Amino acid sequence: MTSLHEFLTMGGYGAYVWPAYIIAAVVMVANAIVPGRRLRRMRAALQRKDAA
Amino acid sequence: MRALAALVRRDLRLCFRRPGEVATPVLFFVMVAVLFPLGLSPQPELLAMVAPGVLWVAALLAGLIGQESLFKSDYEDGSLEQLLLGPAALELVVLTRIFTHWLTTGLPLVILSPFLGLMLDYPVQAFGTLVLSLMLGTLILSLLGAVGAALTVGLRQSGMLLPILVLPLAVPVLIFGAQGAAQAARGEDAAAALYLLGALLVLGVTLVPFAVAGALRISLES
Amino acid sequence: MSPSNWTWFHRLASPPYFYRLAGRLAPWFGWAAALGLAAGLYGGLWLAPADYQQGDGFRIIYIHVPSAYLSMMCYMLVAGASAIGLVWRMKLAHAVAVAAAPLGASFTFLALITGSLWGKPMWGTYWVWDARLTSELILLFLYLGFIALHQAYEDPRSGERAGAVLALVGVVNVPIIHYSVVWWSSLHQGSTVFVGSKSDISASMLIPLLTMIAAFTCYFAACLLKRIQAEILEREQNAGWVREMLEQT
Numbered sequence: 405m406t407s408l409h410e411f412l413t414m415g416g417y418g419a420y421v422w423p424a425y426i427i428a429a430v431v432m433v434a435n436a437i438v439p440g441r442r443l444r445r446m447r448a449a450l451q452r453k454d455a456a
Numbered sequence: 457m458r459a460l461a462a463l464v465r466r467d468l469r470l471c472f473r474r475p476g477e478v479a480t481p482v483l484f485f486v487m488v489a490v491l492f493p494l495g496l497s498p499q500p501e502l503l504a505m506v507a508p509g510v511l512w513v514a515a516l517l518a519g520l521i522g523q524e525s526l527f528k529s530d531y532e533d534g535s536l537e538q539l540l541l542g543p544a545a546l547e548l549v550v551l552t553r554i555f556t557h558w559l560t561t562g563l564p565l566v567i568l569s570p571f572l573g574l575m576l577d578y579p580v581q582a583f584g585t586l587v588l589s590l591m592l593g594t595l596i597l598s599l600l601g602a603v604g605a606a607l608t609v610g611l612r613q614s615g616m617l618l619p620i621l622v623l624p625l626a627v628p629v630l631i632f633g634a635q636g637a638a639q640a641a642r643g644e645d646a647a648a649a650l651y652l653l654g655a656l657l658v659l660g661v662t663l664v665p666f667a668v669a670g671a672l673r674i675s676l677e678s
Numbered sequence: 679m680s681p682s683n684w685t686w687f688h689r690l691a692s693p694p695y696f697y698r699l700a701g702r703l704a705p706w707f708g709w710a711a712a713l714g715l716a717a718g719l720y721g722g723l724w725l726a727p728a729d730y731q732q733g734d735g736f737r738i739i740y741i742h743v744p745s746a747y748l749s750m751m752c753y754m755l756v757a758g759a760s761a762i763g764l765v766w767r768m769k770l771a772h773a774v775a776v777a778a779a780p781l782g783a784s785f786t787f788l789a790l791i792t793g794s795l796w797g798k799p800m801w802g803t804y805w806v807w808d809a810r811l812t813s814e815l816i817l818l819f820l821y822l823g824f825i826a827l828h829q830a831y832e833d834p835r836s837g838e839r840a841g842a843v844l845a846l847v848g849v850v851n852v853p854i855i856h857y858s859v860v861w862w863s864s865l866h867q868g869s870t871v872f873v874g875s876k877s878d879i880s881a882s883m884l885i886p887l888l889t890m891i892a893a894f895t896c897y898f899a900a901c902l903l904k905r906i907q908a909e910i911l912e913r914e915q916n917a918g919w920v921r922e923m924l925e926q927t
Contacts (some may be wrong), residue, residue: 435784
């Protein structure tokens with residue numbers, strides 16, 4: 405890889421390579437945040453239940 | 457052993473009392489097979505090419521339709537629990553039940569297949585392989601379908617869940633069976649496919665009863 | 679087999695212990711994944727030279743192969759956890775299986791999408807009925823069936839045990855399905871062998887690939903541990919240890 409232009413166009417295959425990476429990024433980021441948020445929601449709900 | 461024989465007799469008698477349950481898969485088989493020429497084209501060359509696959513997919517789908525009734529009515533009237541508590545080993549009971557069920561849901565498809573084959577321009581010389589492949593295949597499908605039926609029998613609205621669970625497991629059966637029928641149609645030797653089906657059947661007969669028994673116990677505990 | 683050899687196993691099966699252990703381990707795996715991904719992507723997207731035949735299009739391999747590998751490993755994990763849950767009646771094992779399945783399905787989905795995007799410029803079509811992709815597709819159905827089944831049950835504890843039976847039936851089927859698809863594919867020679875047809879892969883391409891596989895595995899471990907924590911909390915919400923733990927924070 406020699407230039408930013410070559411990186412972005414992926415030697416002409418950019419239309420295939422980049423969507424693949426972007427979809428992978430979306431799926432992986434989603435899978436990373438979802439359990440953390442679920443945990444926090446559950447802990448908050450349980451703490452409220454205990455306080456009551 | 458006497459308990460098993462009594463069970464077989466009871467199951468067969470019940471099936472004759474409910475002809476609707478037996479007729480539905482058969483009608484579905486015929487209708488699906490008829491739909492393909494309507495959806496594709498009636499040209500004999502095309503039909504002959506797709507006939508093995510069409511017959512097999514239709515048999516697979518019709519077989520799955522028939523699996524719902526394997527345990528359902530017994531579950532609803534409580535006799536399934538009695539079977540679990542009965543004297544015979546559950547695995548043996550399950551195996552006999554699957555076989556008698558196949559006699560009324562799978563075997564009719566096998567018998568009908570040559571006639572549908574005629575309609576789809578499947579060569580007459582290959583009928584033997586077709587029927588044999590479907591006989592082995594529908595037996596295996598009954599075994600696999602029983603797993604799905606046992607897992608879903610207690611669910612209120614299982615809908616299409618049983619076919620969805622069973623179809624991926626049925627892919628090898630479909631591949632070996634349909635390809636074997638296609639090879640026979642082309643005049644090639646289909647022995648390998650038939651042996652593979654036989655191997656799957658042996659594997660199924662030995663392992664499936666345990667899975668079904670376990671699944672029934674789980675379904676009935678809730 | 680002296681009892682003391684198995685205490686680690688039984689301790690691991692205790693929900694509060696596993697919950698705390700998971701909470702401590704997850705960040706380590708998370709950071710390892712982040713570093714591995716950064717290093718692997720730098721090596722794969724920037725350093726590695728373009729392929730002789732496929733140009734820069736081959737770089738999808740750095741997502742496709744790790745995803746496919748993990749999709750299969752995860753199914754083994756689901757089946758293994760299901761077996762442990764059924765044989766030893768260990769509820770935590772079922773929690774592991776239930777938590778892992780959606781992750782496995784995600785990786786299978788990614789393997790299929792990236793495989794499709796790789797196939798279009800290379801072989802002209804968005805879908806190729808070759809043995810690998812077809813097997814991945816069936817694996818996706820196996821995952822979705824597992825998830826659908828255990829969610830269909832009203833009682834979650836029965837549901838996960840039913841799912842476990844399905845997973846075990848499925849795992850026995852996986853080699854059979856794969857063999858049948860390979861056999862089918864070989865009968866109709868039109869399809870080309872897809873991934874790994876190059877017998878020698880250069881080091882500059884291989885090292886980032888191995889890095890990405892390791893990074894994906896760490897990522898999977900981190901996500902899985904957090905999902906198991908959420909599962910444990912949901913099952914044990916009325917337990918004393920949960921109350922104590924919440925009071926401490």
